[in-house]
Amino acid sequence: MKNITIVGAGLAGSLLSVYLAKKGYNVNVYERRPDMRKTSISAGKSINLALSTRGIHALKEVGLYDEIKKISIPMYGRMIHSLDGSTSLQPYGRDKSEYINSVSRGELNKKLMDLAQHHHSVKIHFNMRCLSMDMDKNELYFHSDDTQITTAIHSDITIATDGATSPVRMEMLKIPRFDFKQEYENYGYKELHIPPNADGSFRMEKNALHIWPRGAFMLIALPNMDGSFTCTLFLAYDASLGEENSFEYLQDKDKVQKFFKKNFPDALELMPDLLEDFFANPTGTLITVKCYPWCIDGKLALLGDSAHAIVPFFGQGMNAAFEDCTVLNECIDKYQGDWKKIFPAYQQLRKPNTDAIADLARENFIEMRDRVADPRFQLMKKIEAILYAKYPDRFIPKYSMVTFLRVPYSTALKRGNIQENILLLL
Structure with missing residues (x-):
């Protein structure tokens, strides 16, 4: 052997x-x-x-x-955090048997x-x-x-x-x-942290992947076993791309504080160590x-x-x-x-x-940072869910093919694009 x-x-x-x-x-x-x-x-x-x-x-x-x-936590959908602080859950699958796991x-x-x-x-x-x-x-x-x-x-x-x-x-x-x-994105990422409550409980919905979509950038948060959330800010590197919405611009504590207060006010309230984390943690590449x-x-x-x-x-x-x-x-x-x-x-x-x-x-x-907040996209997702429920063998959402099935990725890409073109015609 x-x-x-x-x-x-x-x-x-x-x-x-x-x-x-x-x-x-x-x-x-x-x-x-x-x-x-x-x-x-x-x-x-x-x-x-x-x-x-x-x-x-x-x-x-x-x-x-x-x-x-x-050591895994089920996440049943995306919890979308709007700028006004309101939230809405977009389920990942047909029911609670379809979920992803935070680990x-x-x-x-x-x-x-x-x-x-x-x-x-x-x-x-x-x-x-x-x-x-x-x-x-x-x-x-x-x-x-x-x-x-x-x-x-x-x-x-x-x-x-x-x-x-x-x-x-x-x-x-x-x-x-x-x-x-090899191709680097013009975006980087920064890991941040939301601690648990004093009693160890979660400060947001535990069984969801939280997203703050803001068009050209976004914040996400995934739950941890200890009641905390690991957050990731995805943002342009260069001010030439994102101006004040860029890592290059956010070089001092005052700018970071203002950026989060403007774009993620509800998250800011849950992040007592934001400034320390922001400047201690490296900016990752994609x-x-x-x-x-x-x-x-x-x-x-x-x-x-x-x-x-x-x-x-x-x-x-x-x-x-x-x-x-x-x-x-x-x-x-x-x-x-x-x-x-x-x-x-x-x-x-x-x-x-x-x-x-x-x-x-x-x-x-693009979908996560921008389209999930678009009412037209949300309507398209609802129609997609109805078609999936009615024709489960013939109309399977691209996300479901990739995440909940073992359909070859190349098939999911082709079928998903065809289905999306059909939905855009409706």
Whole structure:
């Protein structure tokens, strides 16, 4: 049985190690960060994630969902906060059986690491930074931050789950005709915080994803297990784009206070540490990555963000990466461990779909920050819900296809666009 090296012990790498261990492979996972279960480190990127059907299916396949469900909070719809302080709930699905789950990225990663290490054939090596690789020799070179020694690791099979800035993918750029495109949005994001009430209860509706849509920018909030909310402000970087509605403009406490008082007065009342959080927390970047090929011979493949980083506006980044694990697992079964067939089949099945969800995610940003507050859009959503209820097999909303079903993303994109054009004619 071949030995497999996974580069990156984030969400995708940790889950993938469980899939492979259950297939009987020996798996070594190399992670550049310290063990987050022992050291207080940032989870990186957004603190909260939306776990939905595709991700849940992947977790169920390896028997992990029951454990993850314990640290998840159901969200049944979008709670829209208008400028006047009024709120309205836009349900996600037909009924309360269709919902998404708020889960902490850090807590989920820790839990997946724990569950991975229940398998004796999985070993996670921390503080190991991937420097480079020699594809001819099947060797990866890792630098240990503990010993300051660089080690060559021989690997029969390498799967890179090392994120949007993947060092392994950087090595693949040396391959002739390797296509690579990365696109940064002109928007950044800032994590903020709404604490719980003194008794630990939630200060807003617990079972909803809260959105303050303001046209060119927005604030969102997702619930946490401790009664708090993690908020994210999405805003233009440059004053040339957003003028006073930009991170470049909001450089002092007075400007930030006035900005929130003007645009999010009800949220401001719930954020006692706003100014401290705003200037202490970094401004994150939003990037889309597309590349091809994802695999080389039967030796190396990219999976998750390393292959297809997307913006977070459809809540599908993690779900898409988990679905990669599901599809790769199906290919392992189909081709009975023949990696020269497994990797190309996995790539062929996933590449069109991850391109589609990248496009869908960018579209959904416009919907979330702007269209959800438009009465015409709200009417269209009501008509869509009526058609879905009357013809559930023939008219499925795009959001439902992506979030509550396992319809290929490319199909959801095509069908969704056709249906939207029909609705616009009504």
